[in-house]
Amino acid sequence: xxxxxxxxxxxxxxxxxxxxxxxxxxxxxxxxxxxxxxxxxxxxxxxxxxxxxxxxxxxxxxxxxxxxxxxxxxxxxxxxxxxxxxxxxxxxxxxxxxxxxxxxxxxxxxxxxxxxxxxxxxxxxxxxxxxxxxxxxxxxxxxxxxxxxxxxxxxxxxxxxxxxxxxxxxxxxxxxxxxxxxxxxxxxxxxxxxxxxxxxxxxxxxxxxxxxxxxxxxxxxxxxxxxxxxxxxxxxxxxxxxxxxxxxxxxxxxxxxxxxxxxxxxxxxxxxxxxxxxxxxxxxxxxxxxxxxxxxxxxxxxxxxxxxxxxxxxxxxxxxxxxxxxxxxxxxxxxxx
Amino acid sequence: xxxxxxxxxxxxxxxxxxxxxxxxxxxxxxxxxxxxxxxxxxxxxxxxxxxxxxxxxxxxxxxxxxxxxxxxxxxxxxxxxxxxxxxxxxxxxxxxxxxxxxxxxxxxxxxxxxxxxxxxxxxxxxxxx
Numbered sequence: 531x532x533x534x535x536x537x538x539x540x541x542x543x544x545x546x547x548x549x550x551x552x553x554x555x556x557x558x559x560x561x562x563x564x565x566x567x568x569x570x571x572x573x574x575x576x577x578x579x580x581x582x583x584x585x586x587x588x589x590x591x592x593x594x595x596x597x598x599x600x601x602x603x604x605x606x607x608x609x610x611x612x613x614x615x616x617x618x619x620x621x622x623x624x625x626x627x628x629x630x631x632x633x634x635x636x637x638x639x640x641x642x643x644x645x646x647x648x649x650x651x652x653x654x655x656x657x658x659x660x661x662x663x664x665x666x667x668x669x670x671x672x673x674x675x676x677x678x679x680x681x682x683x684x685x686x687x688x689x690x691x692x693x694x695x696x697x698x699x700x701x702x703x704x705x706x707x708x709x710x711x712x713x714x715x716x717x718x719x720x721x722x723x724x725x726x727x728x729x730x731x732x733x734x735x736x737x738x739x740x741x742x743x744x745x746x747x748x749x750x751x752x753x754x755x756x757x758x759x760x761x762x763x764x765x766x767x768x769x770x771x772x773x774x775x776x777x778x779x780x781x782x783x784x785x786x787x788x789x790x791x792x793x794x795x796x797x798x799x800x801x802x803x804x805x806x807x808x809x810x811x812x813x814x815x816x817x818x819x820x821x822x823x824x825x826x827x828x829x830x831x832x833x834x835x836x837x838x839x840x841x842x843x844x845x846x847x848x849x850x851x852x853x854x855x856x857x858x859x860x861x862x863x864x865x866x867x
Numbered sequence: 868x869x870x871x872x873x874x875x876x877x878x879x880x881x882x883x884x885x886x887x888x889x890x891x892x893x894x895x896x897x898x899x900x901x902x903x904x905x906x907x908x909x910x911x912x913x914x915x916x917x918x919x920x921x922x923x924x925x926x927x928x929x930x931x932x933x934x935x936x937x938x939x940x941x942x943x944x945x946x947x948x949x950x951x952x953x954x955x956x957x958x959x960x961x962x963x964x965x966x967x968x969x970x971x972x973x974x975x976x977x978x979x980x981x982x983x984x985x986x987x988x989x990x991x992x993x994x995x996x
Contacts, residue, residue, distance in 0.1 A: 554907060555942075556951050558871070560922050563907035588922060597927045 533578060537585050544595030549730055553598055561588075605675045608688060613675045620667050628663065632656050638827050681781060705771040713764035720757045724750060730802070743802040749795050756788045773851045782844030789837030796830035892920060894970060896928060897963040900938060905945075929953055937962055952982040 538561075542554045565586060570573055576584075588594060605613050635642045636652055646652035682688055728750060733740035765782055767773075799822040805814050895918050899909055905928060913920050932938045937959035942951050955963065 547929075553930075555949065556926055557922065558912075559948060559950050560926070562948065567907075588921075597923050598930070605963055849879050 531578070531581055533581050533585065534558075534565075537561075537588075537851070540591035541595050544592050545598060549598065551612050557594075603679075604672070605679050606682075609675055609679055609682060615701045616671055616675075617668065620671060621664075624667060625660070625664055629660065634831070638831070686730070701772075703854060704774045705767045705773060707768060707771055710764045710768040710771065714761055714768070717757045717761040717764060721754060724753050724757065736807070738804070740801065741805075743798070744802050745798055746800060749791055749798075749800070752787070752791045756784050756791070760788075761866060773847060774850060775851050778844070778848045778851050782841070782848065784843050785840045786837075789833070789840055793830060793837055794832045796825045796833050800825070818862045881922075888918070892918070892924070892928065893932070893965050894963070896925070896932065897937065897955060897959060897966065899952050899965070900955050900959070903952050905950040905952050932959070980986070 538554055538558055541557060542550055545553050561584070565576055565581065568580070568584075636646075636649065643649070643652065646655060730742040730744065730746050730783045731739065732742055759780075763777060763784065767775060801818050801821045803814065804821060809817070871931070877983065878935055895916075899912050905913065906922070906929065909929075910920060910922065912926055929940075933940055933953070937956060938953050939956045940951050940953045942949050944950075
């Protein structure tokens with residue numbers, strides 16, 4: 531029957547070259563035996579629909595042939611979880627920033643928008659570029675892991691491991707002492723630097739002078755207070771290196787104030803004048819206005835984004851501490867250690 | 868028990884049943900090939916003993932067992948058609964014997980575990996704990 535021959539031809543296409551004839555001969559024999567059996571029970575020959583039902587029950591030709599093929603994989607079950615993890619890291623650290631930078635350029639750079647023919651055309655071009663970049667990155671990671679799979683199959687390097695080299699148990703609520711010390715040093719450095727800028731005339735050199743607006747004093751004292759508060763908090767964290775809800779909330783408060791101050795500073799037209807002996811008044815004004823405009827248009831959205839990120843991190847920290855609070859005994863034990 | 872839970876349990880049972888049967892197929896095929904057979908008659912013989920096996924599973928299995936040296940095969944003409952006949956090789960007979968012993972050990976182990984569990988349940992029920 532023609533249908534059977536077509537089916538066997540389709541299966542044959544996918545079979546390994548060396549065994550094609552042999553396997554097809556066997557499958558053909560089995561199929562004809564089954565049909566003969568059924569015909570002898572019915573006492574008549576099968577019609578095309580009945581043969582079709584038998585073939586359908588056997589399965590799609592490629593799936594039937596697949597069972598005779600050796601089971602191969604590019605990246606096996608051992609390495610696959612690591613492969614997907616690396617892909618996620620690449621997406622987060624490469625593709626996401628790429629998208630954010632593109633959005634920033636389109637939003638804040640009229641020249642860029644004009645060069646790319648407006649939002650719609652630019653979005654279309656960017657979509658194409660993004661896919662090219664994403665597929666290239668994915669391809670590179672896949673090739674590396676395919677090579678690693680071959681190496682692992684031969685050398686079984688993943689099976690050689692030392693339990694002693696495992697990383698220490700992480701407690702997300704623990705505050706590393708080195709981190710607290712770095713914060714103390716950083717805050718004192720900030721206090722020292724900001725103190726140096728107490729006067730609105732922040733740069734006073736023969737070749738250039740930069741004068742800040744009178745409102746600078748509010749920012750000055752604001753930053754000083756935040757730095758002092760953070761220093762105190764870092765000392766407390768050094769003594770008790772586990773977050774508590776109170777200290778996490780205090781850290782969130784100082785971070786929010788610091789971020790808010792920075793965002794406001796960017797929008798405050800804080801630069802009053804940038805002067806130099808070689809610059810005339812008009813040019814000096816132009817430079818001053820450009821500096822303020824840059825801070826407002828370029829840095830201010832970035833500052834807002836960072837501020838939101840810091841606030842989200844702070845809120846999550848409080849949630850995490852509330853979920854798994856450290857006991858008083860554990861806290862004392864950590865100090866004694 | 869709601870219908871959806873029953874249907875889900877039936878599906879779980881069916882999947883586990885297939886897994887259990889898959890593990891038994893090699894022993895069943897080797898045992899059946901103590902008598903020379905070709906593919907279709909082998910399938911029918913297993914089916915008559917309530918071990919359904921489709922051709923997509925059987926033929927790759929026969930090839931694998933042959934490549935492992937447990938079976939020997941030859942093409943012969945029967946009823947005007949060429950058929951591939953399989954039977955156990957000497958190594959296959961040895962392996963079947965070992966697998967049979969292993970099977971009996973596993974069977975008695977499972978029976979012991981089930982007996983212990985049923986005594987434990989009975990005790991728990993009678994003491995109310």
